[in-house]
Amino acid sequence: MTDLVRQAVVFEPGDPPREGRMAFLDPDGDATVTVVEEHGGELRVLEAGATHVPVADAVAALARARSDAGAHPAARFWGAVALVALQLVARGRILPGVSAGDFDSWRAGPFDTADVQRIRELADAMPAAARSVPLEEGRATDDGGPDDGPAHAGAGGVRLRDAESLVRAFLDAVADAMPRSPGAVRATGTSAFAAVKPVKVPRLRAWADEVSAGLDSGVRLSLRLEADSLEQAEFRAVVQLHSLADPSLVVDAADLWEGRDQGFGPRARIEATLAIRRAARAWARLERLLDSAVPDELTLSGGDVEDLLAGAAERLGAAGVEVHWPRELVRGLSARAVVGERDSAPSDLPSFLGGHHLTSFNWQLALGGERLTAAEMDRLAEAHRPVVRLRDQWVLIEPDLARKARHRDLKSLTGIDALGAALTGTVEVDGEQVPVEPSAWLRELRDRLSEPEEIAAPEGLDARLRDYQLQGLRWLARMTSLGLGACLADDMGLGKTITLIALHLHRGGGPTLVVCPASLLGNWEREISRFAPGVPVRRFHGNSRTLADEGFVLTTYGTMRMDAARLAAHPWDLLVADEAQHVKNPSSGTAKALREIPAAARVALTGTPVENNLSELWAILDWTTPGLLGSLGRFRSRWAKPVESGDSVAAERLARLVGPFLLRRRKSDPGIAPELPPKTETDRPVALTTEQAGLYEAVVREIMRQIESAQGMARRGLIVKLLTGLKQICNHPAHYLHEAAPRLTGRSGKLELLDELVDTIVAEDGAVLVFTQYVAMARLLDRHLTDRGVATQLLHGGTPVPKREEMVRRFQEGAAPVFLLSLKAAGTGLNLTRADHVIHYDRWWNPAVEDQATDRAYRIGQDKPVQVHRLIAEGTIEDRIAQMLAAKRSLADAVLASGEAAFTELTDAELAALVELR
Helix, strand or coil: CCCHHHCCEEEECCCCHHHCEEEECCCCCCEEEEEEEEECCEEEEEEEEEEEEEHHHHHHHHHHHCCCCCCCHHHHHHHHHHHHHHHHHHCCCEEEEECCCCEEEEEECCCCHHHHHHHHHHHHHCCHHHHCCEEECCCCCCCCCCCCCCCCECHHHEEECCHHHHHHHHHHHHHHHCCCCHHHHHHHCCHHHHCCCCCECHHHHHHHHHHCCCCCCCEEEEEEEEEEECCCCEEEEEEEEEECCCCCCEEEHHHHHCCCCCCCCCCHHHHHHHHHHHHHHHCHHHHHHHHCCCCCEEEECHHHHHHHHHHHHHHHHHCCCEEECCCCEECCEEEEEEECCCCCCCCCHHHHHHHHCEECEEEEEEECCEECCHHHHHHHHHCCCCEEEECCEEEECCHHHHHHHHCCECCCEEHHHHHHHHHHCEEEECCEEEEEEECHHHHHHHHHHCCCCCCCCCCCCCCCCCHHHHHHHHHHHHHHHCCCCEEECCCCCCCHHHHHHHHHHHCCCCCEEEEECHHHHHHHHHHHHHHCCCCCEEEEECCEECCCCCCEEEEEHHHHHHCHHHHHCCCEEEEEEECHHHHCCCCCHHHHHHHCCCEEEEEEECCCCCCCCHHHHHHHHHHHCCCCCCCHHHHHHHHHHHHHCCCHHHHHHHHHHHHHHEECCCCCCCCCCCCCCCEEEEEEEECCCHHHHHHHHHHHHHHHHHHHCCCHHHHHHHHHHHHHHHHHHHHCHHHHHCCCCCCCCCCCHHHHHHHHHHHHHHHCCCCEEEEECCHHHHHHHHHHHHHCCCCEEEECCCCCHHHHHHHHHHHHCCCCCEEEEEHHHHCCCCCCCCCCEEEECCCCCCHHHHHHHHCCCCCCCCCCCEEEEEEEECCCHHHHHHHHHHHHHCCCCCCCCCHHHHCCCCCHHHHHHHHCCC
16 A cells, blocks of 8 residues: 555545545556546546555555655545544544445534535645546436536536545545444444445435434534523523534524524525434433424523533534533533642651551542632532532532532542552542542652662672662662662662662661572572671571571571461561562462561562563562552452553553562663673574474374363363473473483484584583473483583472582582573572573573573673573474564563463364464
8 A cells, every 4th residue: 555655546436435445546557447637728538557445445544645745645635534534433423324225324424614614625625636537427426416516627528526525425435434343233223334245224214314314404503501590500502503504604593493594595494403303312301492383492400401511511512512601601610639638748657658547538629720718619519509609700510520529538548559649640439540639748758759868888888889789779778768668670680689788788787587599598698798797697497597686587488488477576677588479479378478577678579570460560569568559359450451451551550650669670771781791592493303293293183182072170281281291292202201211312303402502512611501491301411411421410499408509609610511400490599600501491481481590691790692592393382482482572561471371271273273283
């Protein structure tokens, strides 16, 4: 379409209108069209090549062409008309009808004065090339009526189509093509108007004529409200008629019925009656006008006026009927929810934000932007009519605003809810999100969160903090001084540990409890001794479980869960959850135990605040700052579902809410880690061996046959079994077959590529980390490489903590060039910067987990370029997983599927397409 809009284009109406086509005058087109051009003051007819495109398919390209300098003037013109057509559809200005050929159709309309003026302006601006298809003298137009006369006649009785009728026909074509959806069934009561294929509906012609009567008559209805007594709220609705042909012509219905029509024409009364009947569909109260000999005015009760204010006037406006209120009435009342207006700033902010105090929450009304006093709001609340006297003027009161004046005090908010309202600018009232205005002291508190304290590195810290680390310290100091929790979510290797040590020193050295995976106990102990020499540090783990009133106490998640009551009884100044993704499941025993331990402040450390879904973010932040995100169910309905469905407004509002409580920096951010060497990531496809391919296809056939006849949990279990088996076959047949003493060489494409990579790395005096999610596969690789004379180490979940620390030390010192690691057991917490290569032998379901594993080598302290190799069995499920992981990696903080569970809900056909060997 981009090239076609460079050509002249004409519109060819159809019956029904949606069958209309755009004919692009394309020399290479597959059809011909008869066009007319001016030559020497005469019109001459010629044949031209053309490409025909249905109107519905051409609308988008034409709309873009209107602002494309390279497009043909005719294409730009039809683009302008297309925009008007789309605006009419968006405004609901369409009516059902029956075409000349008895087909179901939609028509554009009813038009207001501005619409008619715009249509005529477009017709006047139509270039000749946009209507160059000739119409022979005396021939009827496509809409069944005679042509309005030649716009340009020439010899031979040839004339061009009338510009305005063409524009209106095009508007009808767009209107007929767009609303073809189930909603059209509800609007018309028949499925015909929802079908794309033309349907013959001659029986509906009388109904359609009544519905659209007056559409082309040029008569529009409005209501002028007059007040006999504002004090008594007595109103009359006077019927006015407007001429669409001449917008300056306006007449009261009474004058029209008395013969003072001022040029409205002989059908004006009929058209006015039909217009009133259509308006009564929007507001039934107008039906009483049809019972009068002269439908000129209607006496309104107070309830009628309230009904107009409560939405009837808006419905009438959508139907093309404007409601004009008396000029002496003011409609400037507005309401906003205000938080904390009646309170002074709390002297003890940590106590306030901790939920020990409530703050006011109420409706505040304003007139013309000026706040009403309490007495004025009382007057509104006591009013029993839709009009009240305020500040020397009569003011219309919408029923909703009157209710807010009567019930202005809303449920008080906790401190953290009030802060959340100040951050997002909205609050929930009766299940609906409404704009909120924080009081001055709440705005000041909100601003303080974005203005960290200007503090220096604390005394006792034996290190120089990088700029971003000092920024992190200042942020943590601000948040914890207010009694608020925080999540430091920097990439692995950017120094979260040293930042936390600095925070401990800044807060005065009170007892800090660090809960972490067992593999990190030694790292914490070494870092504290290195950067804060003299600060007491002890382990609460194993047989040595002693507590202290100062310094650091280190424990594991497992020990914490078993001894939570004892830890909860100790007064902690700071509670730290390292690798906090370990408690991402809020219903787990570990997460529940962690919540039982009180502390003056809580800090979560994690490189992946969201691994699989937004509920994990809720679990972390609800622990650090309870109540911030509400209950899990409320969080899912208010935030997770809208964000997951692509609601950008909800995503932006959620970012404003969690932004102050979560600090996220990446190695790739400007100025964060400029000294880090480059990292190269490469997908390395490998072919299956004949044995692997045979096994793969046999397993797909066997288990897919079982899946087709299974249901529920049994089906889900079979799918997990299938996926696991196929991944093991891709690794090595011996892995899948559980062979006790297998022959390894020559049976796996991945193993052959691993040998090539390891040989090259060792020859270049490099070192490599090899990650696999399967311990059994790691043991096979260990045996295979050892048999080839390559020194290796193997670390998995069963490796004792002291041995893990010894293996890390030996690798860093160069004892073995190959370190085989279980992904789950070694994907976090280890510092293995000697490695300049990382191999992912098989793929995990989440790229964030793989990134964490890669960061064992690619972290502060790495001075060599790092190459990451991902081995992928081509044509298999691993290929499809690689494509999905690439998409996930491109969506920052997206809601991701949860491992194999994401595939258990696939249909049999979808699953077969996923696992098929290609």
